[in-house]
Amino acid sequence: MNKSVLELVESFVKGDELAFAELVRRYRQKIYSLAYQLLRNHLDADEVVQETFVRVFKRREELVNVKYFSTFLIRIATNYSIDLLRKRKIQSAMSDDSSSLPGVVQLDLSRRVATPSEMFDNKRLMEEIARALDQLPPKQRATAILHDIEGYSKSEIAQAFECPEATVRSNLHIARSKLKKILGQRLKVKE
Amino acid sequence: MTCRQVLSLLEDYVDNELSPAQHDIVDSHLKQCPQCRAEHEATRRLKELMTNVKTAYPDADYWEETTDLILARTIGADEAYYSPAATDNSPRQGRDAFIRSIISVAASLFILFTAIYLGQQQEGRIDRMASVPAPVLVAAPLQNLFFDDTMEFATRDEQSRLLNGMLLVGPPGVLGKFARMPDPASW
Numbered sequence: 001m002n003k004s005v006l007e008l009v010e011s012f013v014k015g016d017e018l019a020f021a022e023l024v025r026r027y028r029q030k031i032y033s034l035a036y037q038l039l040r041n042h043l044d045a046d047e048v049v050q051e052t053f054v055r056v057f058k059r060r061e062e063l064v065n066v067k068y069f070s071t072f073l074i075r076i077a078t079n080y081s082i083d084l085l086r087k088r089k090i091q092s093a094m095s096d097d098s099s100s101l102p103g104v105v106q107l108d109l110s111r112r113v114a115t116p117s118e119m120f121d122n123k124r125l126m127e128e129i130a131r132a133l134d135q136l137p138p139k140q141r142a143t144a145i146l147h148d149i150e151g152y153s154k155s156e157i158a159q160a161f162e163c164p165e166a167t168v169r170s171n172l173h174i175a176r177s178k179l180k181k182i183l184g185q186r187l188k189v190k191e
Numbered sequence: 192m193t194c195r196q197v198l199s200l201l202e203d204y205v206d207n208e209l210s211p212a213q214h215d216i217v218d219s220h221l222k223q224c225p226q227c228r229a230e231h232e233a234t235r236r237l238k239e240l241m242t243n244v245k246t247a248y249p250d251a252d253y254w255e256e257t258t259d260l261i262l263a264r265t266i267g268a269d270e271a272y273y274s275p276a277a278t279d280n281s282p283r284q285g286r287d288a289f290i291r292s293i294i295s296v297a298a299s300l301f302i303l304f305t306a307i308y309l310g311q312q313q314e315g316r317i318d319r320m321a322s323v324p325a326p327v328l329v330a331a332p333l334q335n336l337f338f339d340d341t342m343e344f345a346t347r348d349e350q351s352r353l354l355n356g357m358l359l360v361g362p363p364g365v366l367g368k369f370a371r372m373p374d375p376a377s378w
Contacts, residue, residue, distance in 0.1 A: 017262075017266045020262075020265065020266065021258070021262055021266075024258050024261055024262070025254075025258060028254060028257065028258065029248055029254075032246070032248065032249075033246040033248070036246050037244070037246065042249070046257065049257060049261075050257065050260060050261055050264070053261045053265065054261065054264050054265055057265035057266075058265075125240065126244065129240055129241070129244060144241070148237075148238055148241035148242060149241050149242070149244050151242075169202075172202070173202055176202065176234065176237060176238075179237055180233050180234065180237055183237065183240075187232070187233040187236040187237055187240075188232070188233070188236075
């Protein structure tokens with residue numbers, strides 16, 4: 001199916017079930033990644049993926065007035081993830097053995113094969129970044145993840161959160177400042 | 192440009208969101224100012240680390256299962272939404288539904304009045320039958336009938352044929368013998 005997202009959304013709103021299935025296939029990994037980065041837990045990320053699409057289906061009439069389907073999805077996924085985050089207070093998630101879970105965070109710092117010590121160092125660094133992100137309030141954390149990890153623009157995040165772009169800039173600035181403070185020495189480039 | 196002004200633009204500089212002119216100004220300031228350069232390095236390094244954080248996705252089976260689950264919870268639970276009748280909201284559909292309901296009501300009324308008419312007809316027929324004399328088959332347990340010479344044995348089929356049009360007195364199943372019926376011609 002080579003239809004554009006816009007065409008698929010229009011067909012979906014008119015009741016085309018194949019269009020909805022195609023939208024699920026196109027966006028399921030993006031939603032999983034966002035949810036996993038926010039929640040650090042495969043089961044929760046899985047729940048977010050399912051619940052996001054179920055909610056989109058239930059709220060399909062709203063899509064008529066939605067400019068960008070992706071920001072509509074991000075809004076639902078992020079809000080649901082933040083709700084889960086607040087509800088479950090996942091502060092100890094990083095103490096779990098996350099390497100046994102399917103959605104392990106990995107660092108791809110260079111394309112060459114890393115030495116064992118570099119791999120160990122990368123793993124530790126990954127854990128430190130995750131721990132630092134865990135210390136941020138949900139909205140700042142979501143903004144930093146959406147912008148710096150998932151690669152969404154500030155205007156897309158503003159649309160998703162239904163707030164001015166200036167608010168996104170402010171949240172991102174505060175989040176980065178806190179992360180720099182937490183990670184401290186780790187951000188100094190080795191000569 | 193002062194350090195304070197440069198620091199306020201530093202994140203946009205790292206995100207490549209400055210105009211070429213602003214970019215050049217920040218660039219030249221960073222070459223001269225070690226404090227701002229250190230701050231820029233920390234911001235750039237953080238961005239680099241964050242950008243390189245990757246999510247390792249579950250395998251293909253997970254995606255298929257999850258998609259099936261989502262479709263079962265949405266399309267599967269909402270078949271009515273996708274039925275052709277539900278998606279066609281044209282005025283023609285409304286008119287067709289109205290005509291169908293009228294036909295249904297007319298058919299129901301026809302069946303009702305036909306049943307009333309036939310019931311009345313049947314009632315008159317039953318009244319007429321009540322005045323017609325009919326042979327009566329007297330049934331009794333076998334031991335009561337066995338020594339009566341006027342009794343005859345009959346097979347079940349014969350009994351059945353004989354009973355046709357007669358009024359049965361007694362419970363069914365006790366008929367082992369029956370009284371010879373008078374010739375209907377002598378009635």
